[in-house]
Amino acid sequence: MSLYSIGLSGLNAAQSALSTTSNNITNVYTEGYNRQLIQLGENGSGGALGSGVNVNGVQRQYNAYIGTQLNQANSREAALETYSQQISQIDDLLADGDSGLNTLMQKFFSSVEDLTGAPSDPAAREGMLGTSKSMVAQFRAYDTYLNDMRDGVNGQLESAVSQVNDLSEQIAGLNKQVSLARAKTGEEPNALLDQRDNLVSQLNKVVDVKVAVQDGANYQVSLGNGLPLVAGSQAFELAAVEGREDPTNLTVAYRNASGNLTQMEESVIQGGEMGGMLGFRSETLDRVQNQLGQLSVSLAGSFNQQHRQGVDLEGNAGEAYFDLGSPTVFGDRQNAGTASFSGRFDEPSEVTADDYRLTFQGGDRYQLENLTSGDRSTVTAKDGKVAFAGVELTLKGTPSREDSFLVQPARNAATGLDVALSDTTKIAAADGTNGGVGDNRNALALLDLQNQKLVGGKASFSGGFASMISGVGNRAAITDANLATQKGLGEQLYTYQQADSGVNLDEEYANLMRYQQYFAANAKVIEAGTSTLDTILGIRS
Numbered sequence: 001m002s003l004y005s006i007g008l009s010g011l012n013a014a015q016s017a018l019s020t021t022s023n024n025i026t027n028v029y030t031e032g033y034n035r036q037l038i039q040l041g042e043n044g045s046g047g048a049l050g051s052g053v054n055v056n057g058v059q060r061q062y063n064a065y066i067g068t069q070l071n072q073a074n075s076r077e078a079a080l081e082t083y084s085q086q087i088s089q090i091d092d093l094l095a096d097g098d099s100g101l102n103t104l105m106q107k108f109f110s111s112v113e114d115l116t117g118a119p120s121d122p123a124a125r126e127g128m129l130g131t132s133k134s135m136v137a138q139f140r141a142y143d144t145y146l147n148d149m150r151d152g153v154n155g156q157l158e159s160a161v162s163q164v165n166d167l168s169e170q171i172a173g174l175n176k177q178v179s180l181a182r183a184k185t186g187e188e189p190n191a192l193l194d195q196r197d198n199l200v201s202q203l204n205k206v207v208d209v210k211v212a213v214q215d216g217a218n219y220q221v222s223l224g225n226g227l228p229l230v231a232g233s234q235a236f237e238l239a240a241v242e243g244r245e246d247p248t249n250l251t252v253a254y255r256n257a258s259g260n261l262t263q264m265e266e267s268v269i270q271g272g273e274m275g276g277m278l279g280f281r282s283e284t285l286d287r288v289q290n291q292l293g294q295l296s297v298s299l300a301g302s303f304n305q306q307h308r309q310g311v312d313l314e315g316n317a318g319e320a321y322f323d324l325g326s327p328t329v330f331g332d333r334q335n336a337g338t339a340s341f342s343g344r345f346d347e348p349s350e351v352t353a354d355d356y357r358l359t360f361q362g363g364d365r366y367q368l369e370n371l372t373s374g375d376r377s378t379v380t381a382k383d384g385k386v387a388f389a390g391v392e393l394t395l396k397g398t399p400s401r402e403d404s405f406l407v408q409p410a411r412n413a414a415t416g417l418d419v420a421l422s423d424t425t426k427i428a429a430a431d432g433t434n435g436g437v438g439d440n441r442n443a444l445a446l447l448d449l450q451n452q453k454l455v456g457g458k459a460s461f462s463g464g465f466a467s468m469i470s471g472v473g474n475r476a477a478i479t480d481a482n483l484a485t486q487k488g489l490g491e492q493l494y495t496y497q498q499a500d501s502g503v504n505l506d507e508e509y510a511n512l513m514r515y516q517q518y519f520a521a522n523a524k525v526i527e528a529g530t531s532t533l534d535t536i537l538g539i540r541s
Helices: 003-026 064-094 101-117 122-185 190-206 272-307 441-451 461-501 505-540
Strands: 036-042 053-060 210-214 218-222 228-231 238-242 250-255 261-263 328-331 340-345 356-362 365-370 376-380 385-388 391-396 404-408
Touching: 003 036, 003 053, 003 505, 053 190, 064 122, 064 190, 064 272, 064 461, 101 122, 101 441, 101 461, 122 190, 122 218, 122 228, 122 238, 122 250, 122 272, 190 218, 190 272, 238 261, 250 272, 272 441, 272 461, 328 340, 340 404, 376 385, 441 461
Parallel strands: none
Antiparallel strands: 036 053, 210 218, 218 228, 238 250, 250 261, 328 404, 340 391, 356 365, 356 404, 365 376, 385 391
């Protein structure tokens, strides 16, 4: 092989190396870009004297193991970040000491204490009615805020599902492009591979997924339960749908190849923004709203019970001081029967902050499952009524075997809370047996309620509220601590990934100088070949 051909192969190799290095430099800030290296090899067709250099290809510096670990770390971080942002809003709401609910409960019972000192005083009665209304308004304001957060989670879930579908569609499209590019050129389409890996990284920040490589080219992307989102050039959709048991909560359903939707268990989705939202809703939002409702029922219901035992200024028996909401019951959308339940609070101090599933077993028997503890028991209906956990449910219609009903005793109880009295003379401060106008014995009994363990039979009103605050605070602190740890891990993995696949400008600049010298040296080879040829031609002439 001539010096010309050898030198020309070197010039081509140097030019390719310079182009590769230049491409690295210009993409140093491109998200998802992986450094590329020129692969040179000796041209083996020139015999013993050699035949120059050959460009075997351009290799993408991508470490699949580190990439997978980084994606998983980013998915967990996104879940914790989303959870932290949401729970901090509730933490701020409950921690408002000046105008918070605990302050207003204290003011309410202070006004009851004022009434005990002057049971017939119109001003004391007006004061008690005024603090009652302020306290009730705060209960309802808290509940409205939590419902708004629930609506916000639903909206964010819809947005996340849309992002998952869009990213899955793009990954499926890139699978097809990668296969076509490989078949057409026989080379690795590095830019397409970078785009696809970057989309997988973005997808992990929305929902945790697993990636498997099929046929050496295609990505199969699946959820934690194995259901595929991407298989070759085909993408499968998710949908945000009303919960089968609780229509107030949107949940995630999977659309199969036939177009049918199947609601997934929320536990399948652990990572990404979607996992963070679902985890926050089930672990914190539901719990706090239940505890708020439990507190409103125990306070208002117990107050009503005691108030009815007294007499008002006109000697009439005490009426209900507060209006109460009612337990929430939803029938499963797949129920075959016509049954539904209405409910009322039977024993306020026994109402819990748990949700229940009631499943018809035939006859008068129902299986009762506590969805918080997992405990199961059998309850029997009497005259079409089922009683448990301080509530009484009345059956309407006919259930079929295995029909189930979601019972939320306290979830929306604070929404229905109100002050029932408007006439201050109706306040029953006197004892119901022989109390007179100046009697304060029932008012004293009403005041004593604040010291009794009436919240689930375990805590006072202030203790129940404190438990709610501490529960949220502890979960917020744990989430923030886990988030800080996860961020540190993510940063460490990102450093590893950049060391292996990222562009180092100092290194690339050194390569640029080296390949410039390589180009110049090969130009000298051609120059030497020209000089040699000229000499040979001169001798022959």
